[in-house]
Amino acid sequence: MLTMNRRAAFRSLMGFAAASPLFAQNPPEDDVMGPVNIHEFEAVARRKLHKMAYDFIAGGVEDELTLRANREAYKHWYLVPRVMTDVSEVDTSLELFGARVPSPILVAPTGGKNLVLPNAEAVVAKACAKTNTLFCTGSGAERAVDEATANIHWWSNTIGQANKKDAQGYARRIEDRGAKAITVTVDNQYQSNRDRNNRNRFDYGYMATGVPAGGEKPKPRNPALAAHWQPHTPNLTWDYIDWLRSASSLPVILKGILSPEDAETAVKHGASGIIVSNHGGRQLDGVIATIDALPDVVDAVGGKVPVLMDGGLRRGSDILKALALGAKAVLVGRPPLWGLGAFGQPGTERVLWMLGAELKLSMALAGKASLAQIDRKLVRRIG
Ligand SMILES: Cc1cc2nc3c(=O)[nH]c(=O)nc-3n(C[C@H](O)[C@H](O)[C@H](O)COP(=O)(O)O)c2cc1C
Numbered sequence: 437m438l439t440m441n442r443r444a445a446f447r448s449l450m451g452f453a454a455a456s457p458l459f460a461q462n463p464p465e466d467d468v469m470g471p472v473n474i475h476e477f478e479a480v481a482r483r484k485l486h487k488m489a490y491d492f493i494a495g496g497v498e499d500e501l502t503l504r505a506n507r508e509a510y511k512h513w514y515l516v517p518r519v520m521t522d523v524s525e526v527d528t529s530l531e532l533f534g535a536r537v538p539s540p541i542l543v544a545p546t547g548g549k550n551l552v553l554p555n556a557e558a559v560v561a562k563a564c565a566k567t568n569t570l571f572c573t574g575s576g577a578e579r580a581v582d583e584a585t586a587n588i589h590w591w592s593n594t595i596g597q598a599n600k601k602d603a604q605g606y607a608r609r610i611e612d613r614g615a616k617a618i619t620v621t622v623d624n625q626y627q628s629n630r631d632r633n634n635r636n637r638f639d640y641g642y643m644a645t646g647v648p649a650g651g652e653k654p655k656p657r658n659p660a661l662a663a664h665w666q667p668h669t670p671n672l673t674w675d676y677i678d679w680l681r682s683a684s685s686l687p688v689i690l691k692g693i694l695s696p697e698d699a700e701t702a703v704k705h706g707a708s709g710i711i712v713s714n715h716g717g718r719q720l721d722g723v724i725a726t727i728d729a730l731p732d733v734v735d736a737v738g739g740k741v742p743v744l745m746d747g748g749l750r751r752g753s754d755i756l757k758a759l760a761l762g763a764k765a766v767l768v769g770r771p772p773l774w775g776l777g778a779f780g781q782p783g784t785e786r787v788l789w790m791l792g793a794e795l796k797l798s799m800a801l802a803g804k805a806s807l808a809q810i811d812r813k814l815v816r817r818i819g
Pocket residue numbers: 492493494506544545546547548574575593621691713714715716717718746747748749767768769770771
């Protein structure tokens with residue numbers, strides 16, 4: 437339970453934020469919400485969600501080394517702020533693939549949102565439309581944006597199609613639908629081996645239907661562990677970028693790059709952007725934390741295309757570190773789902789607002805009035 441003191445602290449943070457010229461956008465109205473940070477949203481969502489759903493979202497692969505590393509790694513990057521700069525106004529807007537967007541914080545593609553509540557993709561899309569957040573749909577969930585608003589800024593996500601004809605058909609379809617970019621998830625060749633899901637007898641069909649209601653029996657465990665060797669797109673190669681580009685004018689952004697060599701190759705093959713990502717620690721365990729992978733990828737790309745990043749971002753100061761290490765923008769996967777699980781659409785709106793507010797305040801306290809002023813001198817790796 438949240439104590440009255442913590443509720444009061446939350447209200448005063450929000451009161452300060454709403455009154456300050458730093459925060460043009462007021463927090464979503466709902467005094468019932470107690471969490472003062474993303475971790476507390478997760479705690480509320482955990483209490484409310486079915487264990488199978490919570491574990492699916494929170495979990496990583498096998499021993500969850502990378503899941504933990506994604507968070508832990510922020511601890512060895514320290515900020516070195518500047519002072520005596522005028523930060524009475526802080527501007528987080530930026531130009532991204534030809535569009536002006538108000539914030540460098542995007543919603544990452546996540547499958548299985550219906551585990552939280554029915555029609556959840558559309559609900560999150562609405563929260564994004566309301567908070568003016570760039571929304572990346574879950575794979576195959578583009579229809580959800582039709583239910584949001586006409587002016588939502590969204591990118592599509594795909595794990596790829598098996599052949600050129602289908603890839604071109606997909607690219608044309610989603611361009612017609614109004615997507616502003618295609619993100620291709622390149623680290624999803626096979627369904628990974630997730631112990632929590634295996635233990636819970638999680639059936640991947642639940643991602644669409646939601647988990648069995650109370651009293652209903654879960655499906656029997658597949659003796660061969662359903663997760664093993666289930667192919668997604670094992671034959672995806674660099675040609676795929678050409679297939680998409682031959683059918684549409686949309687930027688093609690590769691999500692799931694960790695190696696500088698792959699980043700260089702992607703640029704050579706015409707990728708318009710790179711997302712440094714390890715799928716939130718959900719694909720291959722033991723891979724490098726994204727904040728640690730980021731600087732080498734940024735150096736390899738050398739400014740030819742924007743480099744974005746996701747993984748473990750839970751605070752505005754985490755986001756500031758990523759921006760300082762060269763990320764043009766960042767994506768968050770679990771946080772909007774924790775807001776959704778805790779309080780539905782207003783919870784997701786609050787989470788997105790809160791991360792944006794924390795980023796602005798962190799920038800102000802670091803002496804940075806705009807994203808353009810943030811550079812590598814702001815961070816130092818210790819340990
Ligand atoms: C429940 C869940 C489902 C996800 N589904 C997808 C997916 O379908 N495609 C994809 O590229 N990434 C997927 N991801 C990974 C996210 O896009 C993102 O890379 C990751 O969540 C970022 O880490 P964070 O959750 O710590 O912010 C998923 C992540 C979660 C938590």
